[in-house]
Amino acid sequence: MTDxxxxxxxxxxxxxxxxxxGVVLRANIYRPNxxxxxxxxxxxxxxxxxxxxxxxxxxxxxxxxxxxxVVIVQDTRGRFASEGDWELFSTSxxxxxxxxxxxxxxxxxxxxxxxxxxxxxxxxxxxxxxGMLQHPHELKAAAPSFSWSDPFDGLIYRGGALExxxxxxxxxGMYLDTLSRIYADEQERAIALAQLISDIDQLxxxxxxxxxxxxxxxxxxxxxxxxxxxxxxxxAQDDVDALSLKGKYDKFTVPTLNMAGWYDIFLKGTxxxxxxxxxxxxxxxxxxxxxxxxxWVHLDHSHQAGxxxxxxxxxxxxxxxVGLQLRWFDHFLKGKDTGILNEAPVKLFVMGENVWRxxxxxxxxxxxxxxxxxxxxxxxxxxxxxxxxSTIAPDHYTYDPGRGL
Numbered sequence: 001m002t003d004x005x006x007x008x009x010x011x012x013x014x015x016x017x018x019x020x021x022g023v024v025l026r027a028n029i030y031r032p033n034x035x036x037x038x039x040x041x042x043x044x045x046x047x048x049x050x051x052x053x054x055x056x057x058x059x060x061x062x063x064x065x066x067x068x069x070v071v072i073v074q075d076t077r078g079r080f081a082s083e084g085d086w087e088l089f090s091t092s093x094x095x096x097x098x099x100x101x102x103x104x105x106x107x108x109x110x111x112x113x114x115x116x117x118x119x120x121x122x123x124x125x126x127x128x129x130x131g132m133l134q135h136p137h138e139l140k141a142a143a144p145s146f147s148w149s150d151p152f153d154g155l156i157y158r159g160g161a162l163e164x165x166x167x168x169x170x171x172x173g174m175y176l177d178t179l180s181r182i183y184a185d186e187q188e189r190a191i192a193l194a195q196l197i198s199d200i201d202q203l204x205x206x207x208x209x210x211x212x213x214x215x216x217x218x219x220x221x222x223x224x225x226x227x228x229x230x231x232x233x234x235x236a237q238d239d240v241d242a243l244s245l246k247g248k249y250d251k252f253t254v255p256t257l258n259m260a261g262w263y264d265i266f267l268k269g270t271x272x273x274x275x276x277x278x279x280x281x282x283x284x285x286x287x288x289x290x291x292x293x294x295x296w297v298h299l300d301h302s303h304q305a306g307x308x309x310x311x312x313x314x315x316x317x318x319x320x321x322v323g324l325q326l327r328w329f330d331h332f333l334k335g336k337d338t339g340i341l342n343e344a345p346v347k348l349f350v351m352g353e354n355v356w357r358x359x360x361x362x363x364x365x366x367x368x369x370x371x372x373x374x375x376x377x378x379x380x381x382x383x384x385x386x387x388x389x390s391t392i393a394p395d396h397y398t399y400d401p402g403r404g405l
Contacts, residue, residue, distance in 0.1 A: 007066070008032075008033035009030055009031070009032065009033060009062060009065045009066075010029075010030070010031050010032070010033050011028065011029070011030050012028065012029040013028050013050075014026045014027075014028070014081050015027050015028070015029055017074070017101070017102055017105050019077075019097070019098055019101050020097070020101060023077060023082075023083045023084040024082070024083045025074055025075065025076070025077060025082040025083070025084075025098065025102065026049075026074070026075055026080075026081040026082050027049065027072050027073060027074035027075070027102070028049050028050065028072070028073045028074075029070065029071075029072050029109075030061050030062075030065050030070070030071045030072075030073075031065060031070040031071070031111055032065055032066075032068065032070075036111070037110075037111055037112060037113040037114075038068050038069055038070050038111060038112065038113055039068075039069055039070070039112070039113055039115040039116065039117065039140075039329070039333035039334060040069070040070045040071075040072060040106045040107065040109070040112050040115070040116045040117070041064055041069050041070070041071050041072070041116075041117050041118070041119055041329060042072050042074070042102065042103060042106055042116055042117070042118045042119075043059070043071070043072070043073045043074070043118070043119055043120045043124060044073075044074045044076050044098075044099060044102060044118075044120065044124060044127050044128075045073075045074075045075075045076060045120055045123060045124040045127070046075070046076045046078075046079040046080075046086060046123055046174065047079075047123075048075065048079070048080045048177075049073040049074060049075045049080065049081070050080070050081075058121065058145065058259075058301055058316055058321050058322065059119065059322065060322045061073075063322060063326070064322075064326060067326055067330075068334070069326075069329070069333075070106075070109070070111060070112060072102075072106055074102060076091075076095065076098065076123075076127060077091055077094055077095070077098055078091060078178075079177060080177055086174070086178070087226055088171065088226065088227065088243075089226045089227075089230070089239055089240070089242075089243075090226065092126070092130070092242045092243050093242040095126070095127045095130040095131070095242075096130040096131055096133055096134050096242075097134070098127075099118075099127050099128070099130055099131025099134075099136075100131050100134045100136045103116050103118075103131060103136045103138050103139050104136060104138060106138075107138035114138060115138065115140050115333045116136075116138045116139050116140065116333075117139070117140060117141045117142065117143070117328075117329045117332065117333050118131070118139060118141075118142045118143070118144075119142070119143040119144075119145075119325060120143075120144070120145065121144075121145035121146040121147070121259070121299070122145075122146050122147070122266070122298065122299070124144075125144035125145055125146060125147030126144075126147060126148065126243065128142045128143075128144045129144055129147065129245055129252075129273075130242070132252050132253075132254045133248060133251055133252070135251075135253060139254055140254070140332045140333050141254060141255050141256075141257075141328060141329055141331075141332035141333060142254050142255070142256045142257070143256070143257040143258075143259070143325050143328060143329075144256055144258060144273070145258065145259035145260070145270075146259065146260060146261065146264050146266050146270060146298060146299075147258070147266055147269055147270050147273055148243075148245075148266045148269035148270075149244075149245045149246065149266075149268070149269035149270075149272040149273050149276075150244055150245070150246050150269065150272075151240040151243040151244055152235055152237075152240065152244075153268065153269070154265060154266050154268060154269050155167075155243065155266075156230075156240065157235060160235070162212075162231075164207050164212070164215075165203070165207055166265065167227070168203055168206075168207060168215070168217060168218070169200065169203055171218070171227060172196060172199060172200050172203075172217060172218075172221065173200065175196060175221055176193075176196065179192055179193055179196070192221070195220060195221065196221050199216075199217040199220065199221060200217075202217075203217065212231045213228060213231045213232045214228075215228060215231070245269075245273060245276075249273075249276035249277060249280040249281060249282075250280050250281070250282045251282055252277060252281055252282050252286050253281070253282045253283035253285065253286050254283075254285070254286060255281075255285040255286055255288050255289050255332060256273070256274075256277055256286070256289040256290075257289070257290050257292070257324070257325060257328045258270050258273055258274045258277075258289060258290065258291045258292070259291075259292045259293075259294075259321065260291065260292070260293045260294075260296075261293065261294055261295065261296030261297055261298065261301065261305075262293060262294070262295050262296070262305075262349070262351060263295065263296060263297040263298075263305050263306070264296060264297060264298045265298050266298070267293075270291070270293075271291065271293075271362065274289055274290070274291040274346075274362070275362060277289035278345065285332070288341055288345075289345075290328075290340075290345050290346070290347075291345065291346045291347070291348075291362065292321070292324070292346075292347045292348070293346075293347075293348040293349065294314060294316060294319070294348075294349045295308075295310045295314050295349050295351050296314075296316065301315070301316035301321070302314075302315050302316070302317075303315040303318075310349070310351065310354050311354050313354065313355070313356065314349055314354065319356065324340075327339075327340045328340055343358065344358035344359055344360050345359075345360065346358065346359040346360070346361070346362050347359075370391060371391070371393075372389045372390065372391060373389070373390055373391070373392065373393050373394050374387060374388075374389065374394070375387065375388050375389070375390050375392070375394055376388070
């Protein structure tokens with residue numbers, strides 16, 4: 001009789017994990033239906049552990065389980081099935097502790113061999129970095145993808161300019177889950193939901209309104225009061241230190257597989273994370289970190305970016321980012337010689353030629369830098385204006401925000 005158990009997966013849902021302050025976080029566990037102990041791959045994120053991964057071609061839970069891993073997906077503090085409150089500035093200071101405590105809990109499960117790897121993108125990448133700062137010895141490798149480095153350059157601000165469009169859309173979207181926690185009355189909750197949906201739909205108009213310290217979509221929806229306070233204080237470094245990796249790379253000892261997209265909002269941050277880990281990482285393993293860059297946008301790693309189709313070779317599923325991550329974890333968590341450390345530290349997709357290349361340095365020494373300049377006939381102040389980019393240097397230009405120039 002054929003034994004099919006080796007191809008089966010055991011799933012446990014809403015498993016409680018009690019933090020040191022008494023808050024209970026909940027996780028789903030997926031593991032092989034066999035006797036034995038396996039390394040754990042941990043994914044902590046705030047976007048509902050019960051939903052399938054939104055990143056096609058980047059994660060595959062069943063494949064990881066079949067390859068001999070326990071996979072744990074956890075709702076972060078204050079999100080969905082996990083207790084507590086979530087708020088960008090205050091909760092980010094707690095993420096390090098929550099991550100470390102979850103790692104240690106995962107390492108002691110009866111089917112765990114004590115070794116843990118972490119994976120995930122965007123906010124999930126941040127919680128990995130936050131946990132790594134605390135040096136949990138059970139964590140042997142990480143794959144933080146599409147990750148910021150400095151919240152003042154990509155998350156809250158970009159080059160000093162407030163990222164109000166991204167910040168407001170993201171924060172209001174995160175607020176959707178908290179309505180049931182704030183409004184016990186079903187009718188009040190329905191009214192609040194209708195207002196929230198309307199505000200999200202009208203953001204293009206709302207973000208033009210002043211003053212920012214009374215930003216109506218936030219004020220009306222009781223969302224993120226600390227962000228409104230942040231608008232008043234401006235770029236206060238103390239506010240975002242827990243969210244920032246700047247100046248901390250020598251404290252990271254875990255090797256990281258960093259993945260980015262040419263069109264991703266956190267491209268610059270992911271590249272900086274890789275470069276600093278290679279040069280300043282706090283251990284020989286950390287300085288073996290790697291980087292992959294494809295022609296992708298945030299949360300979409302297919303071969304289509306906007307109106308441009310880069311061909312199937314660009315698709316993260318075709319290039320097999322799942323397999324790449326599993327090879328990474330096989331090396332550090334299972335001690336297998338997968339050959340991954342003998343490969344080039346940088347793999348990038350060359351747009352236009354639409355081919356993948358392995359590189360041994362970044363930036364490339366053979367790069368030819370071409371400066372582009374802004375040109376206009378005096379009406380480059382809107383999307384429909386006459387502004388153009390050119391390699392021809394202008395004699396001068398007029399910068400006058402008061403006149404829209």
